[in-house]
Amino acid sequence: MQEGLAAWVTEYGRPEDVIRLADLPRTAPGPGMIEIAVEQAAINPSDLIPVTGAYSNRTTLPFVPGFEGVGTVSRIGSGVKTLKPGDRVLPLGASGLWQAFLLRPVEWCFAIPEDLSNEQAATSYINPMTTLQLLERLREHFGNGFGMDGRKIAITAAGSAIGRMLLKTLTAEGAQITAIVRSAETAESLRAFAGIDIITTGARPPGGDVSLDAVIDAVGGDTGEKLLRHNVMPGGLFLQYGALSGIPIPPSAMAARPDVRFSYLWLRSFVHAADRATLEAALRTCFDGSRSGALRSDIAATYPLSRLGNALAHQKAKDRRGKILIDPRC
Ligand SMILES: NC(=O)c1ccc[n+]([C@@H]2O[C@H](COP(=O)([O-])OP(=O)(O)OC[C@H]3O[C@@H](n4cnc5c(N)ncnc54)[C@H](OP(=O)(O)O)[C@@H]3O)[C@@H](O)[C@H]2O)c1
Numbered sequence: 001m002q003e004g005l006a007a008w009v010t011e012y013g014r015p016e017d018v019i020r021l022a023d024l025p026r027t028a029p030g031p032g033m034i035e036i037a038v039e040q041a042a043i044n045p046s047d048l049i050p051v052t053g054a055y056s057n058r059t060t061l062p063f064v065p066g067f068e069g070v071g072t073v074s075r076i077g078s079g080v081k082t083l084k085p086g087d088r089v090l091p092l093g094a095s096g097l098w099q100a101f102l103l104r105p106v107e108w109c110f111a112i113p114e115d116l117s118n119e120q121a122a123t124s125y126i127n128p129m130t131t132l133q134l135l136e137r138l139r140e141h142f143g144n145g146f147g148m149d150g151r152k153i154a155i156t157a158a159g160s161a162i163g164r165m166l167l168k169t170l171t172a173e174g175a176q177i178t179a180i181v182r183s184a185e186t187a188e189s190l191r192a193f194a195g196i197d198i199i200t201t202g203a204r205p206p207g208g209d210v211s212l213d214a215v216i217d218a219v220g221g222d223t224g225e226k227l228l229r230h231n232v233m234p235g236g237l238f239l240q241y242g243a244l245s246g247i248p249i250p251p252s253a254m255a256a257r258p259d260v261r262f263s264y265l266w267l268r269s270f271v272h273a274a275d276r277a278t279l280e281a282a283l284r285t286c287f288d289g290s291r292s293g294a295l296r297s298d299i300a301a302t303y304p305l306s307r308l309g310n311a312l313a314h315q316k317a318k319d320r321r322g323k324i325l326i327d328p329r330c
Contacts, residue, residue, distance in 0.1 A: 002026040004100030005305050005328060010062040012053030016312050019051060019065065021305070026101050029077035034106050036089060040122035040302070041069030041097035043315045043324040044161075045244065050095070066097030066326075070112060070121040080106045088112045090121055092279065093271055098305065100328045107276065110283055119299055120290045123161075123323050128286035128295035130267045131165040134216055134239060137265060141214065141237040149174035152212045154227060156219040157244055158198075159186035161297045161323060166216060167193050168294045178210060180223060189321065206231055214239060221245030225253045234259040241265040298322030304330040 008022035029035045047066055050059045073087045083089060089109040096102050112121045142151060148170055155166050158179035167190070170177055177196040181187050187200045199206055201223050208230045215232055217224045220243035228238050228249060238260050240249065254262050271279065289295025300322035303311035308326065315324045 006064050006099030007066070007305065007308055007326075008062060009051055009065060012051065012056060012061070015048045015051045016309065016316075019308065019312065021308060024064075024099065027103065029075050029080075029103055031078045032080060032105055032107075033077040033103050034073050034080055034083055034089075034109060035075040036071035036091060036102045036104060036109070037074040038069055038071035038097055038100060038102055038328045040071075040118045041066045041326045041328060042123050042126070042297075043311060043326065044068060044126050045242070046126065047095070047098075048315075064096045064099045064102075066099075067095050068122065068126045069097030069326075070118050071102065073109075074101065076106075082106060083109060083111065088114075088118075088121070090125055090283070092125060098308075098326055098328065100305070110280065113287055116287060116290060119302075119325065120296065122325060123297040123299070124286045124290045124295070125283070126267065127161040127165060127297060128289050129271075129282055130241065130265070131162050131169065131295060132282060132285060132289075133265055133267060133270055134162075134166065134241060135169060137239055137263060138214060138216075138237070141239075141261065141263075147173060151175045151214065152178070154178040154180055154206070154210070154212050154215045154217075154231065156180045156215070156217045156223055156227070157182075157242070159189060160218060160244075162218065162241075164298075165289075165295050167196065171196065172294070178206075178212065180206065180219075180227075183318065185319065212236060216241070217249075218242030219244045220249050221247040224249050228253050228257055228260065228262070232257065232260045236260050238262045239265060300324055302327055306330060 003023040004026050006024045007019050011018050073083050073085050091104045091109045093108045153175050155163050157163050159181050179196050179198045182201050187198045210231050211233050212231045214237040215227045217240045300320050302325040305326050305328040311324050
């Protein structure tokens, strides 16, 4: 039987300890399914969180991580009419991209425009679509049609892929941005964004003098809590989409600010509730954003899947600038 290399998780724990390499049997696609020969997959924080067991109520062991990547259709099952072997696709909605051959229902696979490189395509879903959803929540809050001009908005983990996409889009729309980062090095890397105020939490915590219409927070912990308690103006929005510190905003902080609208965003909820046409439209906007650069990620390095340990170590490195990609063909 043919086999394909895969990253394989059989127990929860620290990603570097429990994600192992395995040769998995390659099975023929059943009715309505396609087999994808994966060419590039991204490493995102949201791939690693389930490995720790944080979502054990909706994660079944064993599993292959990786929610984002691109490949070529290698085989199709009966009844598949919309894709054919050789088509390049982006599969959405489930993990499994960190392996050489992936089986997915055809309705969850989307064709990639020819002009996009594999690198662009492999990073054109999770972070761009999350950014678009965050922007939509902001627009809903401010009132569609009122725009971002002059809005005072803080972005935590501003050096992350999503942080940079938000910076590009919101500064272009005239928002007054406070970018919050944890290191002087990351602050330095954001100097190219003209007109933003940069706060480095290690050196200077956000002061009570900063008044904000909205906070877009991926950190939680002390930084997120202080921003919620002291900096959001009455009637403002606190939009949380991550907890990179590992510490959620405590309910006591939310209770202390009943005058602030607190909102969580999960891309997963949007993707699983959306119909195919909605997802196609969202992807078209993501692809356009990749072309223009507004929703494009920098790439720090690409590793063969066989060197997954090195890829995971680079992912954790403090001086990482950009996304790590995995090539499961080698
Ligand atoms: N809610 C959703 O549906 C959804 C969807 C996608 C992503 N996310 C979340 O969005 C966040 C960003 O994802 P991404 O792919 O854009 O990240 P990324 O490009 O991998 O960047 C993450 C950056 O965050 C900073 N960081 C890490 N730990 C931190 C901490 N404890 N305090 C402050 N900053 C910290 C680091 O920057 P420096 O080293 O430069 O400080 C790190 O490089 C993650 O939390 C992810 O889980 C949520």
